[in-house]
Amino acid sequence: MVVAISSPGLKPVGRFGLAGACLFVSVALTGCTPAAVASHQPRHHAAAPPSTTGSTTSSTTSTMPVTTTTIDQSGWNVLGTDQSGIALDERTIVGPSGAQVTLVRFRRGTVRFALHVGSSDPPTGSAPVPPGAGSSISAAEAPLLLAAFNGGFKIATDVGGFEVDGETLSPLVPGMASLVIDANGMATIGVWGQSEPKTGESVVSVRQNLPPLILQDTISPQIADIAAWGATIGPAAVARSALGEDLAGDLIYAASASALPIDLATALLDAGAVTAMQLDINPDWVQLDAAPDPGGPLSAIIPGQYPPADQYQRGWTRDFITVLAA
16 A cells, blocks of 8 residues: 655545556654553543543453464464464565554454563662563563563653553553553453543553554554654664554554654554554664463564564563563
């Protein structure tokens, strides 16, 4: 798909954008900021949109239909399997700027997710962060581990909140794109205070990062404003990552060693994402490692990825997400 952009004030671009048009992205390099998350013990947040603060709604936990398949899909290559069949698959899509974007899809029903804090960010203060959510992959996770990938910007940059295993480390911010993980390890992506949290959803962890990259099948109208998507080290085309969700509930990680925000957004749309959020950017922090089977050896998946494949096993300074066999 080709998306045409003529100015920073562009209109939203959907999946069926202007075919055959040219891309003109004018960039300005300025800083960006992250932010926050909420309290101790897994709790049930109030359903959106009436409330944007945590409150008990019900004791139910969201469940999802298993969409596992043992059949490879055209354009996707099998990356990891478990006893249910294909758990992870990947493909590469060329973005509008010519960037090679690697996409890894986590099949809903075959995997579960866990959010980890880094050794230095987010700051935990006196919060009792459980050992299983610490700065390295835990012993309990190791035999189930299928993949691990980077989180978002530093909390001090005010781009959203952070909650891990019921501990609020920085207040959750309405309107921010949010990776929401429930008590079963199932994950969704939505906008806090709008589509998240859902009624009865047993939320245990939330990672927010900026407003949505894609919302309702439409790319953000700010996509050409490079500064809106974080401060780069060097040129506008740098290592970038994002996370989307498709209609089946699969999560799709997208990353490139050198890309613009529009490259990630269009690649995710082409891969079927209807909602997406940007994650971290710049070479030191963009990373996805995956194993061929649960507990197998990890390999770096993003071409040109700077961090080593065992970084999260050895421990890391920033937050990250593990993907485990369900």
